[in-house]
Amino acid sequence: MxxxxxxxxxxxxxxxxxxxVPSRAAARKPAACALAATPQTRKRPPRLxxxxxxxxxxxxxxxHIHNRYQSSAFLFRVFYKPDGPxxxxxxxxxxxxxxxxxxxxxxxxxxxEKRVSASGTHELKYANAIALDDLPQxxxxxxxxxxxxxxxxxxxxxxxxxxxxxxxxxxxSCSYKVWAINSRLELTGLPPIIFEQYYSPELRVVLxxxxxxxxxxxxxxxRFDRFHIGWGN
Numbered sequence: 001m002x003x004x005x006x007x008x009x010x011x012x013x014x015x016x017x018x019x020x021v022p023s024r025a026a027a028r029k030p031a032a033c034a035l036a037a038t039p040q041t042r043k044r045p046p047r048l049x050x051x052x053x054x055x056x057x058x059x060x061x062x063x064h065i066h067n068r069y070q071s072s073a074f075l076f077r078v079f080y081k082p083d084g085p086x087x088x089x090x091x092x093x094x095x096x097x098x099x100x101x102x103x104x105x106x107x108x109x110x111x112x113e114k115r116v117s118a119s120g121t122h123e124l125k126y127a128n129a130i131a132l133d134d135l136p137q138x139x140x141x142x143x144x145x146x147x148x149x150x151x152x153x154x155x156x157x158x159x160x161x162x163x164x165x166x167x168x169x170x171x172x173s174c175s176y177k178v179w180a181i182n183s184r185l186e187l188t189g190l191p192p193i194i195f196e197q198y199y200s201p202e203l204r205v206v207l208x209x210x211x212x213x214x215x216x217x218x219x220x221x222x223r224f225d226r227f228h229i230g231w232g233n
Contacts, residue, residue: 121150142159182196
């Protein structure tokens with residue numbers, strides 16, 4: 001993938017900011033809980049909400065997702081470091097059958113500001129003040145958003161983050177209360193980038209992230225297999 005200084009293609013932006021390849025991560029754990037767990041050998045599909053009216057659709061989608069994830073998952077390692085109200089991220093991502101370093105800066109664990117790789121630098125600038133720690137109370141946050149590619153203004157749009165309730169995520173023998181979040185980035189001329197995220201306010205990390213299509217169909221998922229304390233190997 002390549003990105004040029006004049007703004008880059010829609011496909012490049014979508015792929016760079018939010019990889020759609022199903023994958024899993026082993027991360028550094030910022031709080032105490034259980035011993036590290038052994039990584040699983042195959043991908044677990046995203047959860048689907050089932051109702052009486054869509055029971056058959058649920059079964060079909062579940063089979064499809066399970067089969068696709070079982071054959072296409074891979075493992076990578078990601079490192080998070082707290083940085084004030086936000087955090088920094090470093091990871092290796094598979095591109096063209098090779099591992100490439102990618103770094104990112106988050107203004108809040110739910111809100112990326114910048115990603116840097118060999119392909120270039122993508123930045124999102126937000127017009128509104130970043131106030132997400134009280135999202136369970138106010139339910140929604142949104143802001144006008146502008147994309148910069150390699151320092152040059154590209155396109156504008158809006159970011160909308162919605163709190164959908166409290167849930168629980170389990171990693172190895174540890175369980176965490178998480179916010180269920182719907183995150184939506186709408187930029188002029190591009191399809192919306194939609195994620196269903198499960199954020200632990202205790203750890204200040206998103207523990208699971210599901211990429212959704214325009215019809216809210218799951219496309220890919222990133223989840224943790226295990227945590228480690230500190231920054232050692």
